[in-house]
Amino acid sequence: MMSALAATVTGVVLALFAVVGGVSAISPTPNAPAASENVVVYDAP
Amino acid sequence: MTGNRPGSWPRQVIVPVFVAVAQALVILGPAMGRGVVITHDMPWSPRPLWTPFVLGLDTPAPRAVPSDAAMVLLGKVLGPSMAQHLVLLSLLVGLALGVVALVSEMAPHVGVVGRCVAGVVAVWNPFVSERLAVGQWVVVLGLAVLPWGLRACLRVLRGKPASYAVCVAIAVAAIGGVNSMLLVSGSMLVLLGLGMAVKPSARIARGIGWALLVSAGGASAWALPALTAADGAGIIGGIDEFAPAADSPMGVVGSLLGGGGFWNAATHPEPRQHILIAACSALLMVVGVVTTVLAVPGRRAAMTGLVVVFAAVLALSVVGAARPVWTEVVNAVPGGGALRDSQKLIAVWVVLGAAGFGIFADRVASRLSSAWRGPVAALLIALPMLLSPQLVWGIGGRLEAVTVPSDIEAGLSRLEQAPPGDVGLLPWSQYRRYEWNEDRVSLTLAPRVIDRVVLFDDSLPLRSGVVPGENLRAAAVSERIAGGASAEAALLDAGVRYVAAELGTGQDVDTTFLRAQGHVVVDEPHLLVVDLGRGSETAEASGAVRAGWAVTIITLIGVLCACAVRGVRSKLPVGLIRSRP
Numbered sequence: 001m002m003s004a005l006a007a008t009v010t011g012v013v014l015a016l017f018a019v020v021g022g023v024s025a026i027s028p029t030p031n032a033p034a035a036s037e038n039v040v041v042y043d044a045p
Numbered sequence: 046m047t048g049n050r051p052g053s054w055p056r057q058v059i060v061p062v063f064v065a066v067a068q069a070l071v072i073l074g075p076a077m078g079r080g081v082v083i084t085h086d087m088p089w090s091p092r093p094l095w096t097p098f099v100l101g102l103d104t105p106a107p108r109a110v111p112s113d114a115a116m117v118l119l120g121k122v123l124g125p126s127m128a129q130h131l132v133l134l135s136l137l138v139g140l141a142l143g144v145v146a147l148v149s150e151m152a153p154h155v156g157v158v159g160r161c162v163a164g165v166v167a168v169w170n171p172f173v174s175e176r177l178a179v180g181q182w183v184v185v186l187g188l189a190v191l192p193w194g195l196r197a198c199l200r201v202l203r204g205k206p207a208s209y210a211v212c213v214a215i216a217v218a219a220i221g222g223v224n225s226m227l228l229v230s231g232s233m234l235v236l237l238g239l240g241m242a243v244k245p246s247a248r249i250a251r252g253i254g255w256a257l258l259v260s261a262g263g264a265s266a267w268a269l270p271a272l273t274a275a276d277g278a279g280i281i282g283g284i285d286e287f288a289p290a291a292d293s294p295m296g297v298v299g300s301l302l303g304g305g306g307f308w309n310a311a312t313h314p315e316p317r318q319h320i321l322i323a324a325c326s327a328l329l330m331v332v333g334v335v336t337t338v339l340a341v342p343g344r345r346a347a348m349t350g351l352v353v354v355f356a357a358v359l360a361l362s363v364v365g366a367a368r369p370v371w372t373e374v375v376n377a378v379p380g381g382g383a384l385r386d387s388q389k390l391i392a393v394w395v396v397l398g399a400a401g402f403g404i405f406a407d408r409v410a411s412r413l414s415s416a417w418r419g420p421v422a423a424l425l426i427a428l429p430m431l432l433s434p435q436l437v438w439g440i441g442g443r444l445e446a447v448t449v450p451s452d453i454e455a456g457l458s459r460l461e462q463a464p465p466g467d468v469g470l471l472p473w474s475q476y477r478r479y480e481w482n483e484d485r486v487s488l489t490l491a492p493r494v495i496d497r498v499v500l501f502d503d504s505l506p507l508r509s510g511v512v513p514g515e516n517l518r519a520a521a522v523s524e525r526i527a528g529g530a531s532a533e534a535a536l537l538d539a540g541v542r543y544v545a546a547e548l549g550t551g552q553d554v555d556t557t558f559l560r561a562q563g564h565v566v567v568d569e570p571h572l573l574v575v576d577l578g579r580g581s582e583t584a585e586a587s588g589a590v591r592a593g594w595a596v597t598i599i600t601l602i603g604v605l606c607a608c609a610v611r612g613v614r615s616k617l618p619v620g621l622i623r624s625r626p
Contacts, residue, residue, distance in 0.1 A: 017325075017431035021316040023275035025117035027195045027433040038487055040476035040552065043311045044087070 046179035048319050061160045066140035068168055068327050068430075069134050072177075072344035075439040078446040081129050083479070083487045086118065086289040087180025089129050090493040091449040092457065093120030095104035098499060100594070104587045105274035105515050111597060112183050113493065126446065133444075134328040136182060136189045137375065140269045141167050143192035147400045151340045155407040158422045162429075163403025163535060166333065167192070169429040171292065171314060171356070172304030172395045178312040180439050180487070188392045190218045194233045194502055195396065200345055201252040202240040208252050209611055211237075214257045216270040216604040219263025219597065223383045228392045230260040232351065263598025272379060281464035283505065283512035284372050288362050289388040294321030297363055303327035304395045306388050308509075311486075314435040326432050337401030348397070355393045357542030362387035447482050449490075456567035458561065463566050466542025467498035468574075471559075472552035474502050481571070493543060500541055533558050537577065546573040 067406075076082045081089040090099075090113075101107025101113050119128040141164035148163045156407040157162075167173075176184045197210035218229035234256055241249045263449075279560040291297045292313035300306035303326030305317060316322045323378060328399040338348045362384075370442060375381040406425040410418050430436075439445050460468075470491050476546050493500040502523060503514030514520065525535035533555050538543055546554040546560070549571050559570075559575050567574035587593075 002414065003420075006417040006420040008362055010424045012423060013433065014427055017322070017428065018434070020319050021322055021431050021434040025314070025316050025437070025441065026120050026626075037473075039474040040373055040478050041506050042486065042510055043309045045311050 049495055055495075056157050056360055057160060058166035058183070060157045061142065061145045061164050064161050065145075065164050066134075067128055068141065068165065069137035070563070071438065072137060072168070072436045072584050073133050073439065073444060075442070075445040076133055077130050080446040081126055082133070082180070082444050082446050083449075083482050083490070084443055084485050085179035087240050088122070088488040088490050088493060088555060089125065089494075090117070090452070090490060091125050092237065092494045093117040093125055093128075094494065094496050096493060096496045098440045100586070100590070101270060102590060103498045103516075104499040104503070108222070108269045110222055112186075112220060112225075113592075115220045121314040127434055129446075135167055136185050137173075140173070140192070141165070142191035143167070143189060143196070144396060144399045144403070147192040147199075147396070148403045148561040149335065150199050151400065152404045152407075153448065155404055156411070158425070159403040159407025161403075162406040162425050163400050165426055166329065166399035166402050166429045169433045170330075170395055170399070171300075171307075171317060172431060173442060174314050174433050174436050175292070175307035175309070175312040177436075178387075179296055179309055181224070182446045183225050184228070184392075186221040187218055187228035187389070188395065190214050190221075190225065190229045191232060191392055192396045192399075192400065194218070194229045195236060198233050198236045198252070199341070199344065201237065201249055202244075202347060204246065204248055206248075208248075208385075209607060211252050211256050212604050213608060215256060215259040215600055216263055219259070220599065223264070223380070224266055224386075224389060225482045225565065226260065226264055227383050228389060230256065230264075231394050232330075234260070234349055235354050236351050239347040239354075240344065243344075259600060259604060262596050262603075265593040265596035265600070266598075267593070268380065269596070270587065273589040280526075282387055283507075284375055285368075285511060286507055286509055287386045288368075289359070293317040293326075294320050295323045299323065299327055300361070300390070301363070301391055301394075302330055304391060306391070308386065308388060312481070314433065316432070317595075322432055323479070325428070327400055329429070329432070330394060332405055333398035333400065333402030333449045334394060335401065339395040340401065340404050347538060350398065351393060355390050359387055370493050380626075400500070403440055425499060425558050442483070443485065445483070450481050450571050452477050452569035453494075453571050456569040456572040456574065459567050460495065460545075462544070462572075463543070463576060465497070466579070467489055468543040468545050469499060469536040469541035469543065470499050470501040471532060471536060471546040472550060472553050473526060473536065474506060474552065476506065476563070477503075477547065478551040479547075483587075484551065489547060495545065497543075499545075500536070531555065531558075537562060540579065542577060542579050544575050544577065547571065549583060552582060590599065 059439045069581060081091055083089055095114060095117055097103040101110040116128060144159045144163045144167035173185060174620060176598050194214035197214050199608055200207035201211060217229050218225045234306055237249055237253045287308050288299055289306040290308045290310060292300045297306055303323055338345055341348050355369065361367045375385050410422050413421055435441055474488050477487055477489050489501060490499060500518060501550060503519050505512040505518045522539050524533045526532055526540060544559055546556060546559060548554065556573055563575045563577040566576050
């Protein structure tokens with residue numbers, strides 16, 4: 001019983017972080033070039 | 046969980062090693078493909094050449110010395126692609142195992158779970174993510190060597206013969222140049238110095254002496270030319286731009302506590318915009334550092350002092366009221382420019398936090414009932430990964446190996462056959478978005494693949510403005526452009542023999558104008574080189590450069606020979622983890 005409870009609690013916490021972090025991590029496109037630029041900016045998003 | 050049962054040592058070694066290698070492969074996956082990774086400050090050369098830039102001959106303050114030259118040497122032996130794979134993999138594996146070794150030194154009875162947690166936290170954190178995202182592998186090298194260096198210092202403080210390990214750590218860091226040396230030598234000297242102040246001994250004094258000697262020798266290749274440069278090296282800009290910045294809703298201090306806070310907003314991990322993620326990262330590191338300090342009985346004062354010293358230096362660059370003092374430090378202290386990007390100083394915090402959180406995890410798990418132990422251990426190991434999920438598989442496509450187009454290689458080979466002379470580089474900016482590199486921002490490859498003096502714009506274009514470079518000749522070209530001249534015309538006036546234009550970089554070059562100025566030597570889809578038929582400068586090593594390189598090479602070879610004599614080969618990472626005080 002305790003083992004099942006422990007596994008469930010752990011699973012819920014892991015799932016919460018996985019959803020929050022994972023969705024954020026895959027959303028941006030790294031270093032997407034600006035439409036036009038004369039100079040490449042080092043810290044361009 | 047915490048027991049040190051006879052025969053249990055293989056698990057305590059094998060499992061962390063397996064975790065370290067596996068997580069490195071998960072992070073570097075696409076970077077391990079065919080070709081080389083070219084991103085931001087890691088324009089890994091597909092042609093291993095000791096060019097004037099690589100050797101630091103054509104700049105008043107060489108920044109890629111001796112790291113680039115060492116990688117060229119490795120590239121000549123293994124090939125550029127394999128060399129980069131080996132280096133990147135070694136950095137992450139070495140970092141994880143270094144923290145595991147530090148845990149082993151501080152708390153020998155920590156079990157497999159604690160060691161694995163420490164190794165995972167060491168790698169899955171914002172510091173590694175943000176620095177790798179901009180290709181600053183030398184900073185990650187400093188982070189990776191740091192736990193080995195701190196471990197060596199702790200052994201010296203405990204009266205053990207570990208001066209050789211102090212020398213080895215600093216010598217390895219010296220390969221990375223100024224940034225990695227600052228992290229490793231700085232931390233080690235502070236820790237040894239504090240230990241000496243608390244409880245003086247001849248052994249600690251010897252350790253400090255060796256650390257100073259190897260640091261000075263290892264730094265000579267870049268320090269001597271920089272300190273003796275007559276022009277440019279004293280100009281330090283960008284102090285405000287390079288100050289730590291908030292990468293989360295927790296502000297600058299909250300971001301730094303979690304291991305983030307790098308000034309470059311383009312590297313800030315998206316998941317850290319969630320307060321839950323950022324707060325948990327900060328809490329994890331704070332718990333880890335506090336545990337580390339408490340876990341070193343007899344050396345708490347020295348460990349606390351180490352954290353306080355680095356926090357105090359960092360505070361100068363973060364607290365607005367202290368900014369004038371910080372500016373004075375950066376400008377007035379020899380080599381102070383290396384402190385400008387001060388966020389890297391939290392490397393000490395990250396290493397101590399990772400080691401301490403491993404010890405904390407071990408103690409938590411050992412107090413739980415058997416029913417809770419497994420799930421909680423899984424949670425503690427997985428948590429750091431879930432706090433930095435962007436690291437998975439090449440940091441969202443930033444780290445991916447690409448093949449440099451064959452026409453560039455062919456063009457460079459033809460340029461090698463041309464008469465001597467320096468090369469002016471267009472587009473007039475040092476950053477590129479090569480089409481064949483999926484438009485990733487990166488430094489230009491040219492100074493690393495053209496074995497001549499290459500005149501390029503060494504200023505740093507930021508969203509907040511331009512940080513001036515250090516090459517006065519390049520600055521003169523930029524002035525002419527600012528005065529209304531075209532980049533092509535301004536470069537012609539600089540007196541170079543050749544003009545090389547990298548094409549397909551997302552920036553315009555007037556190729557028609559260039560072709561009309563002289564004899565076209567290379568005309569490829571990605572590279573145009575025109576010979577203007579003039580005499581021009583060639584690179585010659587100054588006395589300071591020659592002396593600097595000689596001292597650094599002698600130092601590194603000396604440490605290597607000393608290690609061989611002591612039979613350190615039998616104490617590779619696995620052996621170090623196993624060893625007991």
